[in-house]
Amino acid sequence: MTLPRRGLRALAALSVAACLVAACSNDTSKGTETATAGGTYTIWDPYPQFDDSSDWVKLLTKCGTDAGVTVKRTGFDTTDLTTKALLAAQQGNSPDVLIVDNPVVSTLAEAGVLTTTEDTKIDTSAVEPNLLAAGQVDGKTYGIPIGANTLALYYNKKILDAVKVDPATIKDWASLTAALQKVKAAGKKGITFSAIGTEEGSFQFLPWFWGSGAQLTQLDSAQGVAALTLWTDWLKNGLAPNSVLNNTQTTSWQEFASGNFAFSENGTWQLANAKKTGFEYGIIPIPSQAGGTAPAPTGGEFVTAPVQNDKGKYATTTKLISCLSSNENALATDTTLSYVAATDAVQAKQVAANADLKVWVEAVRAAKGRTSDNLGTKYPKISEPMWTGFQAALSGSKSPQDAFAAAQTTAASATK
Structure with a gap:
């Protein structure tokens, strides 16, 4: 995501049956040649912003050439991609390689759309375990992360200097x-963030x-209520604005970029915009x-491998996926996508090339997938009550305890 770029709200209602509408149809033609016969292999990704002249598409083409096949790539909007992937699986014409937002993996795995890395012999041993966990369900792994982003706190150095606050002391x-x-x-x-519903x-x-x-299995625990109380107290005491109730991550960033806020909770995808603010900034976890x-x-x-009728294609599919996720290609790919790499070796190269990424690497190493802890497709059914709860508390209609009890x-x- 840049989640940011892609949300999960539509996932709660996703099913194969929901795809049986004309709007789901698209050109899903693909070669039928086996791995030993070369041919055409299809790749679907959620990056419609990249055209054939982009470094991303050039990499896909090169990986195909190295594997001895021609690559046919199509970029879709994330939600549209999930719907089309479900329909294609039902019709028996899934793409050979499917790149999807990490919370979608469990949805597709549960629907029987994806192979496991055990089936395709994809090596995930170098991937950070906390990142790989987002693609694991019931002990099985359904793909390999191409990179990750997450959240941290941007700060306005001028404001903190004026009040003699050293950001390094905020622990x-x-x-x-x-x-x-x-x-x-x-x-x-004080601080701006997104608390939109x-x-x-x-x-x-x-x-x-x-x-x-x-x-996440116990929203109304004492700890969960404490987190919500932190947010509500910030609003009550004027340390955060009421606008957070309607803020997206983009509008929250715009508030910070005005130069009037000390802190903004936001992600790696704002790094380029941070350099355009006109004031000195920093980042802390x-x-x-x-x-x-x-x-x-x-x-x-x-990066995942959908189930195919022709299992002879998996060997070449594995070559394509290994190429896309290799250390050799990951540095350029993750730089293009504004992601932190999924392996320690490439993360070290990223920090060496750009010191600003050090805090993001630390944040990613501490991060976890929303569907981790074997939540899988239960996550959207928990997330919506959670956002409904914090909206109720922040608006003052319920206490934090009552909001999270409900x-x-x-x-x-919903998760029985």
């Missing part, structure tokens, strides 16, 4: 809140929720309640 919730109070006392604004809001809430020690880096959710895609009841019923 937990108490020190962050104390910094926000100093900023407010100086007549500036969509998956974007849940994505931004999860570092605080997980940073409290809470688990999101702190957990008791100290240390909070686990933030991972965005980013998995959310837990809904989530528990």
